[in-house]
Amino acid sequence: MDRNKIEERLELALRPAEKPPTLEEVLEQVSRRGVLRGPVDWVFPAWILYVEYATQRIAEAFQLSEEERRQLFHFRDTLKWLLLEAQRQTKAKLTSIYKAIVEGTYRMEGKRLYAPDGTWMYVGRTMYIPIHGISASARFPDVLKLPHERLELLQLGWRASDEGEADGRPVIHTAQPWQVFAWTAARYGEVYTYIASVKLTHQGVSIHVYSKARNWRQKWNKNEAISLVADYLRRGERSPLLTAWLGDGKIRWKNILHSKYMLSIAAKEPWRLGNSMGAYEALVATGKEAFVKLREAAGVYGVLLDLLKAHKWFYIKLATDDTIRVDHKLKAENGKIHTKPTDRPSRTSTKPHKTTPHQQRSASKPRSRADKPGAVAVAGLIMHLNLVSGRGGSLLAGHYTRDPEKAHAAADKLKAAELRPNIVKIGPYYMIYIATTDLLGLAEEDDAVRRAVAQYLTEKAKNGTPRQREIAEKILQRHPFLNPGLPLLQNQ
Structure with a gap:
């Protein structure tokens, strides 16, 4: 690997953190x-913050005896100690290697790649430094x-994927903090943990943790576990x-x-699990129902995955919950108003309202997501707000969508919510x-919709075209509930 690239990765890893991590950033x-990445001085504190969060939430969400709570918090303190020790070793090793590269003494x-003091890092398709002597049970x-x-069904699925074996015991090697807790919950008891390595990435570093469940014997080999997962699936059991x-x-x-639903899993021999999507990927199922059944199979394990904020569990929730998916789309739209969706908005106004053909033709052509x-x-x-001129002007x-079937399906959803699409x-x-009538009816019922409409109209009243300003001001004047905190706009 090019020396400049190695030096660049080391600089990213050793750069000072701009500020300490916040819980919101970590959970995001x-x-x-799934993985936490950043400078050394950010990533290790971020892991510690997550460990503290996860153990506290587990203690609150599950009924535990005093002894079990003591074990849980001792597990937390052990992980925190390991991370603090690993942070010191990581910083010292990376500093030594960086100095050797800058001075040309490597x-x-x-x-x-060796520094003069014997410190080394692996340089290949990936770059990492090993961490030595930092372990505990x-x-x-x-x-x-x-x-x-x-x-055992949950254990079987882990064995078919990320779980390995060492000395006849189940082990896992992961860079994802939520997996440490999700896997350990299925392999509870005495857990031997060590910080295995720190990988250098384009965004800084990531921490790799190794855990061994000492109270469990490994029951299956990898291929056997994968075949059993497929067998259980054919019988309708989805926990594995x-x-x-x-x-x-x-x-x-x-x-x-x-809304493109494909449930696929990486596998060296995809045919054991489903239809091959490539050399190392099995297509197990398609359709929303596949994800719905997977979510239902979680049971109490889903409670744990929820509080751990596991990204793969969130993916399942996105696939199965329209409200969550819409909410996520709104968050993803840069600069857009984020409103909380309602499960079933109802209409409060029954006054009929029709748009003229001229108004329909005046509705602007759909723009890119960035411009809407x-x-x-x-x-x-x-749904995106639009002012249309027409006679008197209105708000839609x-x-x-390009798909006529999806268009009619969307209209059916709105009709089911007692609206008139x-x-x-x-x-x-x-x-x-x-x-306008239906939209204002929703705004009267739902404060989030009211805020979104009010913000849109206020913006247009200030910065829109002359015609947009005229229409926006008129609607705000006629419906003061849209912005009760502001004085009514006056026509200029």
């Missing part, structure tokens, strides 16, 4: 990608309280598939946000919209 990374032996309590046969997915499941955020105006969530759909909320073809798109 864990729920989005040497290469195969894939190892601690007991993790039985928080799930599952019958042995149910617990759930933990196999938590280990090696393939995540495609874009697909799931666009304010957004609201209605009946599980993202529209949802766009219209569908109009605009170029290659279908616009499914609700008119």
Whole structure:
């Protein structure tokens, strides 16, 4: 690997953290990608923050005896000590190697780069430094309280994916803090843990933790476990598939946000688990129902995954819950209004309202997601606000799709919420919209919708075209409940 690239990675790892990690930042990374990455002085405190959070939430969510609580918090303190010791060793090793590279005193032996003091790092397709002598054992309590046969199903899925074997005992090697707790809960008892290595990435470093469940014997080899997961699935039992997915499941955020449901798992021999999607990926199931059944199979384990903010569990929730998916889409839209969706908005105004053909033609062509105006969530759909001129002007909320079947499905959702949608073809798109009366009725019932509409209209009243300003001011004047905290706008 190029010396400049190695030096660059080391500088990223050793750069000072701009500020200490916050719990919000840590949970965001864990729920989005599972792994914590950043400078050494950020990542290790972030792991410690997560360990403190996870143990506290487990203690609050599960009924534990005093002895079990003592074990849980001792497990927490053990992990924190390991991380603090590993941070010191990591900083010292990376500093030594960086100094050797800058001064040109390093040497290469195969894939190892050595500093003069003997400190080395692996330099290949990945770069990492080994961590030595930082290990400890601690007991993790039985928080799930599952019958042995149910617990064994969860263990089977882990064995089919991320779990390995050492000295006849189950082990896991992970860079994802939530996996430490999710796996250990299924292999409770005495757990031997050590910080194995620190990997250098484009974003700093990531920490790799090794855990061994000393009170359990490994029951299956890898191929046997994978075949058993498939056998259970054919019989309708999905618990092993759930933990196999938590280990090696393939995540495609874009697909799931666009309602493309494919449940696939990385596997060296995909045919053992499902249809091959490539050399090392098995397509196990398709369709929303596959994810619904997987979520239902979790039971009490889902409670744990929820509080751990596991990104793969969040993926399952995105696939199965329209409200969560819409909420996530709104968050992902840079600069957009984020409103909390309602499960079933009802109409409060029954006054009929029709848009003229001229108004329909005046509705603007769907723009890119980056250019769209304010957004609201209605009946599980993202709808974008538009002012249309027409006679007198009006405010619409529209949802766009190219697929006529999806257009009618969206209209059915709105009808089920007691709204009166219209569908109009605009170029290659279908616009499914609700008119001003329905939209204002929702705004009266839902404070989040009211804020979104008020913010959109206020912005247009200030910075829109002359016609937009005129329409926005008129609507705000006629409906003061939209912005009770501000004085009414006056026509200029």
